[in-house]
Amino acid sequence: MMALMFLLQTIRIAIPYLLxxxxxxxxxxxxxxALGLEGLMLSGAFGAALGSYYGNSPWIGLVGxxxxxxxxxxxxxxxxxxxKANQVVVGVAINLVVVAGTRFFLRLVFDSASNSPRVPGFGGEGISNAMLASFVNPVVWIGLAALPVLGWVLYHTPFGLRVRAVGEKPEAAASLGVAVAPLRFKGLLIAGSLASLGGAYLALDQHQFTDxxxxxxxxxxxxxxxxxxxxPVRVAVACVLFAAAETLQIQLQGAxxxxxxxxxxxxxxxxxIALAGVVGRSVAPAALGKTD
Structure with missing residues (x-):
């Protein structure tokens, strides 16, 4: 039973990581x-809380x-x-601006420096176990499906082929008629949507936004x-591993x-430790960080 509860809590914690x-x-x-993931998640969390609060619906929260x-x-x-700004600098700037911006709008909209009022979340009212109730949340299932579906898109669709080509050899892709900048923009919109849903999961699961x-x-x-x-599959395994570590942390704190x-x-x-063992042997997309 304890092993099952550990697994359920790990999956629950893994959802924002997966997205x-x-x-x-x-x-x-x-x-x-993707250095701006933190800012994208935080903006998604605030948008979800704002939409859910004023729309009185978690679905509107997801739209927000x-x-x-x-x-x-x-x-x-x-x-x-x-x-053509430096991507590292822009990513850091995005994170800093979103942290400050959400804090400002938290004070402006909710007159609080720490958290929003309680907002509607997804279902689970009739389920006594909080962890099982979390699985009523549709964002959980989106999170579980996100990386497998992304893997299928990348390796089994024309769009995925173009994405990989643009990330590896943008000049070659352009020579074959692929519009590199618009495709990168589409990829970024997909990335931003997924990351913001990760933040939305946190806000709607906790029924509030916290600074x-x-x-x-x-x-x-x-x-x-x-x-x-x-x-994508390896990344999903890594997310679950990190979530398991966080679950262990929570249980050790309780003990x-x-x-x-x-x-x-x-x-x-x-x-x-994980990065120290893999970074030197991993090979990033060849055009990563190069938009010239």
Whole structure:
């Protein structure tokens, strides 16, 4: 029974990682460094809370998350694709601006410096177990399907072939009639939508937006992309591994066997160890970060 509960909690925790990592795979496959995942998730979380609160429906919350993600993605695309700005600098700037922006609008809209009022979430009212109730949430199933579907799209559709070509050899793709910049923009919109849904899951699952609630999940999702070598199935396994580490952290905190500060380090230590062992041997898309 304990093993089953551990598995259910791991899956529940893995959902935002899976969605953000799927967005990261798409973004980097079209040649744009996905350093802004944290900002995209946080904007999606705020958009979901805002839409759900004023629309009194989690479905409107999802629309709000997608709109917020699209706005941030458009800024990212204009800066990197139109003005050829350094993608690392833009990604860092996006994260900083979204952190400050959500804090500002949290105060402006909800008159709070820390969190929004309670907002409607998805179902589960008749289910006593909170973890089982989470699986009523349709975003959970979208998260579970995101990377397998993305893998199928990348390797079994003409669109996926163009995406991989643009991420590896954009000049060759252009010579065959592929419009590189528009395709990259489409890929970024897909990436932004997936990452913002990851943030929406957090807000709707917790029934509120909390300042900085993504808490570095976007960076861990990016680490999963690199650890999984940009292959959707491997990335999914990496996300589950990191989620299992976070689940272990939560359970150890409850047991109080070791100081909580050391326990909180577990997911981040695992991320560093995983990347230290794989980065030197992984091969990123050849055109990653190159939009000239």
């Amino acid at each position: 953000a990592a799927a967005g990261g795979v798409m973004s980097e496959r079209v040649g744009v460094i 998350a997608l709109v917020a993600g699209a706005i941030v993605t458009t800024v990212l695309a204009v800066a990197t694709l139109r003005f 900085g609630m993504t808490a570095g999940r976007g960076f861990i999702a990016l680490a999963a992309v690199i650890f999984g070598r940009w292959e 109080q066997l070791i100081p909580s500060q050391f326990v909180e380090m577990i997911p981040y230590l695992l991320t560093i």
